[in-house]
Amino acid sequence: MASIEELTRIASQVRRDIxxxxxxxxxxxxxGSMSSADLLTALYFGVxxxxxxxxxxxxxxxxxxxxxAGHLAPVYYSLLARSxxxxxxxxxxxxxxxxxxxxxxxxxxxxxxxxxxxxSLGQGLSAAAGFALGKKMxxxxxxxxxxxxxxxxxxxxxxxxxxxxxxxxxxxxxAIVDWNGQQIDGRIDDIAGVGxxxxxxxxxxxxxxxxxxxxxxxxxxxxDTARSMLGQGxxxxxxxxxxxxxxxxxxxxxxxxxxxxTNTEQCEKALSQLEETLGDY
Amino acid sequence: xxxxxxxxNKDTRSGFGAGLLEAGRQDSxxxxxxxxxxxxxxxxxxxxxxxxxxxQCGIAEANMIGxxxxxxxxxxxVFAGSFAEFVTGRVYDQIRQExxxxxxxxKICASHAGITLGEDGATHQTMEDIALMRALPGMVVIxxxxxxxxxxxxxxxxxxxxxxxxxxxxxxxxxxTPEDRQFEIGKAIIMNEGSDVSIFATGHLVWEALQxxxxxxxxxxxxxxxxxxxxxxxxxxAVLASVARTGAAVTAEEHNxxxxxxxxICATLAAGHxxxxxxxxxxxxxxxxxxxxxxxxxxxxxxxxxAEAALKAISRK
Numbered sequence: 001m002a003s004i005e006e007l008t009r010i011a012s013q014v015r016r017d018i019x020x021x022x023x024x025x026x027x028x029x030x031x032g033s034m035s036s037a038d039l040l041t042a043l044y045f046g047v048x049x050x051x052x053x054x055x056x057x058x059x060x061x062x063x064x065x066x067x068x069a070g071h072l073a074p075v076y077y078s079l080l081a082r083s084x085x086x087x088x089x090x091x092x093x094x095x096x097x098x099x100x101x102x103x104x105x106x107x108x109x110x111x112x113x114x115x116x117x118x119x120s121l122g123q124g125l126s127a128a129a130g131f132a133l134g135k136k137m138x139x140x141x142x143x144x145x146x147x148x149x150x151x152x153x154x155x156x157x158x159x160x161x162x163x164x165x166x167x168x169x170x171x172x173x174x175a176i177v178d179w180n181g182q183q184i185d186g187r188i189d190d191i192a193g194v195g196x197x198x199x200x201x202x203x204x205x206x207x208x209x210x211x212x213x214x215x216x217x218x219x220x221x222x223x224d225t226a227r228s229m230l231g232q233g234x235x236x237x238x239x240x241x242x243x244x245x246x247x248x249x250x251x252x253x254x255x256x257x258x259x260x261x262t263n264t265e266q267c268e269k270a271l272s273q274l275e276e277t278l279g280d281y
Numbered sequence: 282x283x284x285x286x287x288x289x290n291k292d293t294r295s296g297f298g299a300g301l302l303e304a305g306r307q308d309s310x311x312x313x314x315x316x317x318x319x320x321x322x323x324x325x326x327x328x329x330x331x332x333x334x335x336x337q338c339g340i341a342e343a344n345m346i347g348x349x350x351x352x353x354x355x356x357x358x359v360f361a362g363s364f365a366e367f368v369t370g371r372v373y374d375q376i377r378q379e380x381x382x383x384x385x386x387x388k389i390c391a392s393h394a395g396i397t398l399g400e401d402g403a404t405h406q407t408m409e410d411i412a413l414m415r416a417l418p419g420m421v422v423i424x425x426x427x428x429x430x431x432x433x434x435x436x437x438x439x440x441x442x443x444x445x446x447x448x449x450x451x452x453x454x455x456x457x458t459p460e461d462r463q464f465e466i467g468k469a470i471i472m473n474e475g476s477d478v479s480i481f482a483t484g485h486l487v488w489e490a491l492q493x494x495x496x497x498x499x500x501x502x503x504x505x506x507x508x509x510x511x512x513x514x515x516x517x518x519a520v521l522a523s524v525a526r527t528g529a530a531v532t533a534e535e536h537n538x539x540x541x542x543x544x545x546i547c548a549t550l551a552a553g554h555x556x557x558x559x560x561x562x563x564x565x566x567x568x569x570x571x572x573x574x575x576x577x578x579x580x581x582x583x584x585x586x587x588a589e590a591a592l593k594a595i596s597r598k
Contacts, residue, residue: 058356066351107383115354117383120374126344127379130351130359133336137312138355157375160344168336 002045004216009277010082011041015247016274017078017091017281023267025095028103031257032149033075035180035213035242042219043145043176044079047227052084055112063142064131066116068124069149069178070104071259077101077111081281085113088281122155124148125175129161132170132235143230144173151183153194159204165235166205174226175206175237178213182244182255201237213240248273282498283473285491287455291428293485294392297449298323299428300435301360301390305331311439314349314361316342321451322362322392342372346387350379353386358439362390364398365448366407373413380444381417388438389414393451394424395535396563396580397485397573406568412540414446415513421466422513424448424534426487428456430510433464441466448484450535452573455488458508469516471523475505478591479523479530483509483542485577486533486561492584497591504591512542520546521553529594533561533587535577557597559590 002010014037022028044050048063055062067076074094081088086100093099100109104119116127128146135142152158165173177197185191194200201208207229211222219240226236244258245251248270251262262270305311305327313327314336328335336352338345342363349361362368368389369376380387391410398406414422423438423445425431431449438445472487473494482490487508494504505523509515524530530550532543543560550556563580577583 058354060355116350116385117378120378123343123347123375123379126347126375127351127354129344130348130353131355132351133348134352134355134357137333137357157341157343157347160341161347164338164341164344164348167339 007041007046007216010045011038012275013278014041014075014078014082016271016276018074019262019267019270019274020280021074021091021094022261023264024092025261027095027261028074029071029259030074030261031182031244031251031255032069032072032178032180034246034248034251035244036072036147036178037075037247038216039176039178039213039219039240039242040075040079040147042216042223044083046220047223048145049142052112055085057107057115059115059131060140061142064115064144066124066128066131066144066146067105067118068146069121069152070118072147073103073105076105080111080113082278086111091281121152122157125158125161128173129165129170132173133168135172143227145176146173147176147178150177150179150181150194150197151188153177153197154192162201162204162206169233170235171230171233173235175235177237177239178242179239180242180244182258184255184258186255197239205234207234207236209236209238211238211240213242214246282494285457287457289456290453291456292451292453293425293428293431293449294323294451296428296431297390297392297435297447298326300432302326302330304436304439305334308358308439310357312336312352312357312359314338314345314359316340316345316363316367318363322390324362342367343375346372346375347379349387350383350385358386360388360390362392364405365391365394365410366405369410369413370407377417381420384419384443386442388445388447391446391448394448395450395485396568396576397450397452397535399452399573399576400570402570403567408537408563408568410448411512411536411542415540419444420513421445421511423466423511424484425510426484426508427454427458429460429462430458430464433462434510437464437466450485454485457488464510467511467514467516469519470508470510472506472508473504475503475527477503477527478595479505479507479527480533480587480591481507481509481520481530481542481546482533483512485535486582489582489584490533490587493587493591496584496588502591502595509542512545515545515549517549517553520549524550524554524556528556528598530556530558531561531587531590531594532558535563535582537563537565539565557594559594561587561590
């Protein structure tokens with residue numbers, strides 16, 4: 001398990017990957033990828049039990065991660081590559097014709113590490129619930145993690161899934177909400193406010209934790225606490241407070257970069273703020 | 282013509298229920314899911330015998346499709362069922378992403394399909410579901426004609442690995458296909474050989490097509506009746522070979538024209554063996570309340586209309 005110092009270094013490289021990937025693709029969603037870079041780096045390098053060498057899509061014998069907010073593909077691909085699921089140089093193919101790295105995650109193209117396609121929002125929690133039930137039926141004690149965006153919580157199916165998990169006691173499932181307060185058209189509070197997320201999840205029968213989604217000394221204990229709460233009949237959600245575009249000054253705290261790529265000049269400026277720690281692809 | 286005996290009216294949904302139970306006894310990886318209509322969809326026997334392999338989702342079909350996909354990825358064969366409208370139109374995007382594009386081993390089990398759902402009226406009657414499911418790459422679409430065939434098709438769907446749309450209905454209808462016949466996905470079944478016209482029928486309309494065949498025989502017309510139990514993949518070879526012999530075709534389905542069997546046969550013949558085609562379908566309209574037989578008659582989905590269409594197709598040769 002990586003130390004906080006190592007996680008910080010990995011996350012810096014992941015952010016570089018994100019910026020370089022969307023710049024090369026001339027499209028993509030860097031904002032949410034940057035806001036979830038730390039919490040996912042912690043998950044892949046500090047929390048989950050997973051092994052790229054023995055990975056299979058059925059997830060047997062390993063922890064499972066489902067990306068519900070499929071537009072966070074850049075951060076997802078970077079972490080999969082940096083974890084060893086596929087060669088890092090493949091990141092250069094994001095969104096290109098013939099690439100395995102589709103604009104949103106696909107299983108059709110056979111990317112190791114990806115359990116389910118996503119992109120149409122609000123569906124990942126349901127798939128994760130199915131995965132969690134399957135693991136229980138198989139007597140597999142591993143954990144299913146799922147990441148949702150906070151804007152995504154506007155989708156009704158999220159709450160269908162939340163009710164289902166509580167009713168069917170999927171206490172081997174941890175949901176994470178990338179709580180950055182932004183969506184593509186603006187601030188969530190200005191678009192279609194999701195209100196008191198913590199109260200909502202509680203009311204749906206979940207145990208709710210909150211943490212600072214950019215501080216590893218807050219993220220790691222939150223994951224630890226969440227895991228310690230499993231097996232008691234209730235699913236757990238961690239609301240992780242984040243900033244969209246975190247890590248680059250001109251991208252942070254705004255929805256402007258939700259679905260827009262940096263150009264070459266902006267890319268250089270952004271990269272000057274992100275240390276190259278593991279070597280660019 | 283070949284004789285078919287109705288061994289007693291039965292609903293095709295009960296054929297599904299019997300098939301699910303039998304498949305479940307043969308294969309412990311089979312899981313069933315309902316969205317509050319387990320009784321109507323005839324999953325209760327499975328749920329009672331295998332409570333640990335049955336998941337009630339409540340009135341939340343979108344979530345059910347997603348959970349079904351997740352379970353399937355872990356290695357289960359998942360049968361997720363509700364009324365046809367609520368497991369197609371209502372959740373098209375969920376099926377598209379989680380089941381079809383996700384290529385998961387989920388069987389979408391659609392009961393109460395078509396207007397024979399009856400008295401509930403148009404909100405519950407789908408005449409568009411075949412079009413929706415046919416449009417999805419990789420989706421197998423099965424629309425069996427009676428109790429025995431629905432039971433056999435359910436068992437075949439359980440053995441097939443991949444997304445399947447299995448369509449069946451509510452009312453009691455003639456049960457006339459052999460009890461012991463295995464269902465072969467993608468295979469059209471020649472019910473009666475004939476030389477003047479090919480009648481391609483699916484679902485509840487197969488029995489009507491056989492009655493039409495008898496009406497036509499009385500008029501000296503020899504009709505070939507083919508049961509298109511699998512709409513996708515279509516048995517193109519059988520369709521082309523039949524029309525090569527007869528030179529005219531009629532299609533019959535409890536579904537609207539857009540995206541249905543009729544358009545599929547037209548496209549197939551246009552590319553492979555151009556011939557006159559008459560489509561017997563619901564046309565382009567919604568259903569309404571009534572008894573199944575009242576509605577089938579009002580929408581022209583019966584033997585008399587099929588026979589009439591056959592004569593018209595022959596006259597256009």
